[in-house]
Amino acid sequence: MRNTRRTTFRSAAVVAGAAALLALPVGSALAASPASPGAPGTAPSVRAYVTTVRLADGSLAKVYKAGAGRFEADVLAGSTRLDTLVSKGAAVAYGQSNGLHVVLRPDGTVTSWMEGAPKPAPKPDAAQQITTESSVRVTTPDGRIAKLVDGPKGKRVKVSTPYGRAVAALDLERPSAYDDGWTYRLVQDGKRVKFVVIDGRSGGNSWVYDFDGRLIETYTVDTAKKGGPGLVVLRHHG
Structure with missing residues (x-):
């Protein structure tokens, strides 16, 4: 059974001028992800950029590879980082708030949907698709x-x-x-x-x-x- 990591972040459906108001307070979701870049008392990990995914509410998730079997996705509203989802090994990272659901899978792919909408099947980025021979x-x-x-x-x-x-x-x-x-x-x-x-x-x-x-x-x-x-x-x- 896969280990599923859950966290909660605020909705990214905001105008740029109000983005700063939605930044999470200290002790919120970012603190719940101790391996997140910039988390208090944690040394930042070395991350390689993979791709950017537009989420169901219009916000963005920037995906990084942060070591063997580890992916991180920064959820962004404008220039404000609302949260960082972390998937390590076989763990699936899951976040939700105000109707937005986001899943970061162990292969680094991201899917999202709004409350009440059908849950989409994962669609790997072309650069991440696993090919077989x-x-x-x-x-x-x-x-x-x-x-x-x-x-x-x-x-x-x-x-x-x-x-x-x-x-x-x-x-x-x-x-x-x-x-x-x-x-x-x-x-x-x-x-x-x-x-x-x-x-x-x-x-x-x-x-x-x-x-x-x-x-x-x-x-x-x-x-x-x-x-x-x-x-x-x-x-x-x-």
């Missing part, structure tokens, strides 16, 4: 290891020896590499991308993999007939 490793016919990666930056392959020495790196902008008689290639086949391993020393025997790591095709070249073109035999797998 999948990868699979296959042992190629030359005994090397190919890591096939499919992610937000597209499909790519890294080939290395079993001991971790890098041999080749491929993507669709640099789709081919050669090493010690072996060719590694990415091939765009419609919407599908294939990884091809070619043994040049055997005359061109080839193995084709999809990005799930499955061997889907093999090409065998019959070079028994000297002086003439080899016979290519294609086999489909799975």
Whole structure:
């Protein structure tokens, strides 16, 4: 169960000239957040600015990263800081006053809504969105290891020896590499991308993999007939 930090601050729905009247008195919400920057008796933390979010009542929350697993959000009315929400580890920081609800989540995202309005789902800032990629490793016919990666930056392959020495790196902008008689290639086949391993020393025997790591095709070249073109035999797998 997540630890939820709650605090209360005054409404930020004020005109700039009256903002100073809404500053919290000593001993109020800021004192309830001992790690807040500027809190009495607390050394200020080193903070890196992340983003600014406009809240449901028109006020602002400036979000900072303040160390590993820690985010802080200053709630501002004009130039006056009304409060600072702190999320550390898996804790969710929550503040409310005069109908405004604000949530600072462990990934540094902020959501807000007014009393009576539907609670919005969190919408991470584009710079904070967590992207995912999948990868699979296959042992190629030359005994090397190919890591096939499919992610937000597209499909790519890294080939290395079993001991971790890098041999080749491929993507669709640099789709081919050669090493010690072996060719590694990415091939765009419609919407599908294939990884091809070619043994040049055997005359061109080839193995084709999809990005799930499955061997889907093999090409065998019959070079028994000297002086003439080899016979290519294609086999489909799975």
